[in-house]
Amino acid sequence: MTATVETGALQNLFKRVYKDEIVNQLPSFAELQRDWRFDTGNKTGDRYERAVMLRYPNGATYGGSSVRRTAYAYNDARAGATQPAYASPTEYTLREQVAYGLISSAASSEQAMAAAMDAIVMGMVEASRFHLETCLLYGATSLGAIDSVGGSGTSGTAVITKASWAAALWNASEGGEFDAYDPTLTTKRNTNGPIQLTSVNTTTRELALTYAAAGDRTATLAGDVFVPVGANGNWFAGLDSLITTSVAGTTTLGISPASYGMWKANSYAAGGVALTFLKVMSACAQIAARGGMGDLKCIVSSWTFIDLMNEQAAFRRYTESNGGEFTTGAKDVTYYGPNGGTVTITQHPLVKAGEAFIYSPGDFVRVGSSEPTFNLPGRTPDNPMFLLELPANAGFEVRRWWDQTLFCDRLVRVGKITGIVNTSL
Numbered sequence: 001m002t003a004t005v006e007t008g009a010l011q012n013l014f015k016r017v018y019k020d021e022i023v024n025q026l027p028s029f030a031e032l033q034r035d036w037r038f039d040t041g042n043k044t045g046d047r048y049e050r051a052v053m054l055r056y057p058n059g060a061t062y063g064g065s066s067v068r069r070t071a072y073a074y075n076d077a078r079a080g081a082t083q084p085a086y087a088s089p090t091e092y093t094l095r096e097q098v099a100y101g102l103i104s105s106a107a108s109s110e111q112a113m114a115a116a117m118d119a120i121v122m123g124m125v126e127a128s129r130f131h132l133e134t135c136l137l138y139g140a141t142s143l144g145a146i147d148s149v150g151g152s153g154t155s156g157t158a159v160i161t162k163a164s165w166a167a168a169l170w171n172a173s174e175g176g177e178f179d180a181y182d183p184t185l186t187t188k189r190n191t192n193g194p195i196q197l198t199s200v201n202t203t204t205r206e207l208a209l210t211y212a213a214a215g216d217r218t219a220t221l222a223g224d225v226f227v228p229v230g231a232n233g234n235w236f237a238g239l240d241s242l243i244t245t246s247v248a249g250t251t252t253l254g255i256s257p258a259s260y261g262m263w264k265a266n267s268y269a270a271g272g273v274a275l276t277f278l279k280v281m282s283a284c285a286q287i288a289a290r291g292g293m294g295d296l297k298c299i300v301s302s303w304t305f306i307d308l309m310n311e312q313a314a315f316r317r318y319t320e321s322n323g324g325e326f327t328t329g330a331k332d333v334t335y336y337g338p339n340g341g342t343v344t345i346t347q348h349p350l351v352k353a354g355e356a357f358i359y360s361p362g363d364f365v366r367v368g369s370s371e372p373t374f375n376l377p378g379r380t381p382d383n384p385m386f387l388l389e390l391p392a393n394a395g396f397e398v399r400r401w402w403d404q405t406l407f408c409d410r411l412v413r414v415g416k417i418t419g420i421v422n423t424s425l
C-alpha cells in the first residue's frame with residue numbers, strides 16, 4: 001500500500017507545505033550570506049567574470065603658476081589598468097532518505113506532511129546553508145588543525161588547536177565524514193576511506209573519530225588538517241583562501257597580486273595576545289592607508305568577542321535598537337575608525353578562535369546559477385523537485401542543491417587578523 005504513493009502528487013504537496021519563504025530562510029549563523037548578495041549575472045561559459053580596477057590612471061598635468069593660461073605641454077599618459085577577474089562555481093548536493101511509512105502517513109494532507117516532514121526538511125535547509133557558510137569562510141583551506149592525536153585500532157581522537165578551534169563548525173558536523181591532509185593539503189592521510197566524526201567535546205576541543213582502517217589513524221598526525229570528505233580541490237575558495245592566497249602573491253581569481261598592488265589583501269598580526277579595539281582599529285588603518293576607505297565589518301570568534309566586551313575603549317560607539325545604548329551581550333559593536341566610516345564588529349560562530357576577518361560587504365558577491373533549492377532550475381513543471389523513489393530501498397530520497405562561488409572586486413579592502421590568543425578560551 002505504501003509503495004503506491006504517487007511521486008508527482010507528493011511533490012505538489014511538498015511545494016504547498018514548504019513554500020519559498022520557508023525553505024529560503026537564513027539561519028542565524030548565515031552572516032556572510034546576508035552580507036553578500038547572490039548574483040547570476042556576468043556569466044561567460046562555465047565561469048563568472050567581472051572587470052576590476054587594478055591601477056588608477058596617473059597621466060595628470062598641473063598647469064599653474066607661470067604656465068597658467070599658456071599652451072603648456074601635457075605629461076605622458078599613464079593609463080589605468082583593468083582586467084577581468086573570474087571564478088568558477090561549485091555544485092553541492094545534500095541527500096536525505098525518507099521511509100515509505102513516513103511518506104505514506106504524510107501524503108494524506110498538508111497538516112500530516114508538516115507533522116511528518118518538518119524536522120527533515122528544516123534540517124536540510126539549515127544543513128545546506130551551514131555548508132555554504134562554511135565554504136564562504138574556509139573553502140579551499142581547512143576546518144581545523146590537529147594539536148594531538150590518540151586512540152587505538154579504528155577508533156581515534158584528535159584535539160583541535162586553540163587557534164583553529166570553532167566549536168560550531170564541529171558540533172553541526174557530528175556524524176559527518178572528513179578527510180585528513182598534511183598542512184599543505186597535498187598528502188591525504190586516510191587513504192582507505194572517510195573519517196567519521198562520532199562526537200565532539202567542546203570543553204577539551206576533542207573530536208572522537210572512526211577511521212576506515214587502523215593505518216589511517218596512525219597516518220594522521222599532529223599538525224595535519226581536516227576538510228569535508230572529498231572537498232579538497234573541489235570546493236570554491238572562501239574568504240580565508242582569497243586573503244591568504246593574495247597576500248602570498250599567488251594568482252587570485254585569475255589575477256596576479258604580484259603585478260598589481262591593489263589586488264593584494266591585508267594581513268595584520270595580533271601578536272599572540274587577546275584582540276583589542278586598538279588592534280582592530282590598527283588593522284583598519286592598514287586597509288585605509290591602501291585606499292580602503294568606507295564602512296567596514298569585522299567578524300570575530302565568540303571567544304574574541306567576549307574578550308572585546310571585557311575591554312574598555314573610550315572611542316567606541318555601541319549601536320543597539322534601544323536608542324543607541326549598549327546592552328551587555330549585544331551581537332554587534334559599531335564605532336568610528338580610521339577608514340573614514342564605521343567599523344562594525346560581529347561575532348560569528350564559525351570563525352576560528354585565533355583569527356578575525358575585515359571586509360566591506362559591498363565588495364563581495366556570491367555568484368552561480370542557484371541558491372540552495374529543492375527544485376532543479378529548468379526542470380519540467382510536472383517533475384520539478386529532487387524527490388525520487390529509491391530503486392532498491394523502501395523509501396524516497398530528497399535532495400537539496402546549490403551552485404555558487406565567492407567573488408570579490410576590491411581585495412585591497414579586505415584583511416585578516418592572525419595570532420589572536422583569547423583569554424576567554
